[in-house]
Amino acid sequence: MAKRHDAVRTELVAVVVAVAEGAPRVLTTSGYPLQLPAGPLRDSHRSMQAGLRAWVEDQTGLRLGYVEQLYTFADRDRARDGSERMISVSYLALAWPTDVDVERWVSWYDLFPWEDQRGDGAAVATLVPHLRAWAGEEDTERREVRCRVTFALDGRDWLPELALQRYEVLYEAGLVRESPDWRGVLGPEVTGPWMLHDHRRIVATGIGRLRAKIQYRPVVFELMPPEFTLGQLQACVEAIAGQHVHKQNFRRIVEQQRLVEETGGTSSETGGRPARLFRFRREILDARAAGGTKLPRSR
Secondary structure, three states, X not given: OOOHHHOEEEEEEEEEEEEEOOEEEEEOEOOOOEXXXXXXXXXXXXXXHHHHHHHHXXXXXXXXXXXXXXXXXXXXXXXXXXXXXXXXXXXEEEOOHHHOOHHHEEEHHHHOHHHOOOOOXXXXXXXXXXXXXXXXXXXXXXXXXXXXXXXXOOOOOOOHHHHHHHHHHHHHOOOOOOXXXXXXXXXXXXXXXXXXXXXXXXXXXXXXXXXXXXXXXXXXXHHOOOOEOXXXXXXXXXXXXXXXXXXXXXXXXXXXXXXXEEEEEEEOOOOOOOEEEEEEOOHHHHOOOOOOOOOOXXX
16 A cells, blocks of 8 residues: 555646737636646546646636647655645647636736846846845856856847746746745746746746747647738737747748748738738648748847
8 A cells, every 4th residue: 555655646737828918828727826727637538638628628618729748747846745746747738818718818927027028128137136146155156057048147148948947947046936945035026926836837838838839830820810910920929939029030931931821811900001911821731841930039
C-alpha cells in the first residue's frame, strides 16, 4: 500500500488563448485566486486530450478547436501540499473570446505586465532594481547573467519567447505572489495577480510556446476571423509578441510566403480608405510550404 506522501494525481490544465481588444486573453474559471480550466484525468476519459476538452466545456461552456500538448509539470518542490504530488499535463488551445462569458477572458498582460513591450516599459523599469538586488545577494554571476539575458538588461535584446524564463526568475527572486519566498515589495500592477497552484507558470509556458511557434508555423490564423485586413493580422501578431513590428517588413514577409489571398472584399472599419480583405491560404499546409509569420525586429 502506497504511503500518503507517495500519492500522485494527474491534473489536465488548459491554456486557452484568444485575442481581443489588442491583447491576447486567457480563459479562466470562476473563483479566487484566478485559475485555468482544469480537472483530474478519469477512467472514463478516452484520452488526456479528450478529458481536457470535457473539463473545459463543463467549466466554461467552450468547445475547443485547435489544441496541442504544452508541457508536463511534476516538480516535487511545487507540490500542492505535503500529502500529495500533482502531475499537471498542460495543453495550449486557440479560440474566440466571444464564445463564452467575456469577463472570464483575462489579458495575459494583466497576468504578466512586464511582457508587453509596446508601451513605455514601466513594469520592467520598476522590477530592475529589485532584480539587481536579488542578483547581488549571491557571490556567483549566475543570477546576474539570468537577469541580464531574460530582462534584456545592459543593452541586450528583448527576446519575447523567454516568457517562462522571466517568470521563473521573478519566482525565485520572491517577486511574484506564488513564490514561497514572496517578499511583498511590489503590487499586482507590476507583478500581476496571484493564480492558483502553478497556473501562472503554465500560462507563461503557453506564452513562450505561442510566441516561438508563430515564427515557424501559421497558427496565428487560428486566432483570426475568416476574413481580415493585413492591418488586423499585424495587430494580432504584435499583441501576441508584445512588440511592434515594421509595417512594410511584415507585409513583405506575409506576401513572400504566400500565406494569404485577397477575397475581393473591403473593410471600412479602419476609418480611412477601405482596406482590402484577405483570407488564409490553407492549401499551403498540404503543400508543406508554410513558414509561419516571422516577426521582424521591433522598432
